[in-house]
Amino acid sequence: xxEMYQNYEAGDEWDVDEDxxxxxxxxxxxxxxxxxxxxxxxxxxxxxLKEQLEIVDYKGTEVGIMNIEVxxxxxxxxxxxxxxxxxxxxxxxxxxxxxxxxxxxxxxRGLPSRFNDITCKYKVYLDTEDNVTEVISDTSNxxxxxxxxxxxxxxxxxVVDPNxxxxxxxxxxxxxxxxxxxxxxxxxxxxxDLAETHKKKKLPVSLVKDLYxxxxxxxxxxxxxxxxxxxxxxxxxxxxxxxL
Numbered sequence: 001x002x003e004m005y006q007n008y009e010a011g012d013e014w015d016v017d018e019d020x021x022x023x024x025x026x027x028x029x030x031x032x033x034x035x036x037x038x039x040x041x042x043x044x045x046x047x048x049l050k051e052q053l054e055i056v057d058y059k060g061t062e063v064g065i066m067n068i069e070v071x072x073x074x075x076x077x078x079x080x081x082x083x084x085x086x087x088x089x090x091x092x093x094x095x096x097x098x099x100x101x102x103x104x105x106x107x108x109r110g111l112p113s114r115f116n117d118i119t120c121k122y123k124v125y126l127d128t129e130d131n132v133t134e135v136i137s138d139t140s141n142x143x144x145x146x147x148x149x150x151x152x153x154x155x156x157x158x159v160v161d162p163n164x165x166x167x168x169x170x171x172x173x174x175x176x177x178x179x180x181x182x183x184x185x186x187x188x189x190x191x192x193d194l195a196e197t198h199k200k201k202k203l204p205v206s207l208v209k210d211l212y213x214x215x216x217x218x219x220x221x222x223x224x225x226x227x228x229x230x231x232x233x234x235x236x237x238x239x240x241x242x243x244l
């Protein structure tokens with residue numbers, strides 16, 4: 001950035017390639033919305049955990065709620081119930097035994113509407129790579145319905161220590177939503193150009209709204225193809241946009 005400014009002041013060529021431009025962000029960049037800390041003390045006693053937890057951003061402000069479950073299970077994923085009598089009075093009773101449990105990230109509620117293309121990632125003890133949910137778009141209440149089984153062979157003290165084990169779940173916003181917004185504006189610009197080319201002074205509001213709302217390139221093209229066929233004598237009871 002400093003180099004660009006110095007070149008500009010000197011009257012030299014100041015523009016740089018996109019990969020060096022500090023004002024251009026990669027559309028695949030992830031931005032953290034907030035995170036949730038899940039304490040696993042119940043798991044050390046083979047007790048299921050089902051919680052609604054606050055999602056907190058970097059300022060400490062709550063930005064939503066996450067529904068999460070951590071449930072002891074068989075290696076095949078069959079969840080234990082109270083009838084299976086798997087509860088232990090002391091975590092040390094699990095020492096040397098196999099431990100299997102399922103993590104469920106069910107979804108989030110009450111996220112601000114400005115957030116879109118949302119995913120979660122987290123690590124469990126000894127994980128070297130993130131566990132990632134699918135990306136959910138166009139909702140403030142995303143349902144991830146993510147499930148994954150974790151297995152520990154011959155449990156050690158560090159695995160069952162109820163004071164040490166927790167999961168940090170990060171809620172991420174994909175920068176691709178900016179690209180989507182740019183695409184929406186480009187679609188509207190193309191609609192205006194088509195209207196001017198075909199001398200259409202009025203367009204139905206429903207057509208403009210559908211074009212702005214769609215996330216499909218194919219649907220956008222179909223809607224744009226309707227512009228030349230719009231008649232100026234739009235139904236008087238219909239809402240219209242005037243192209244000035």
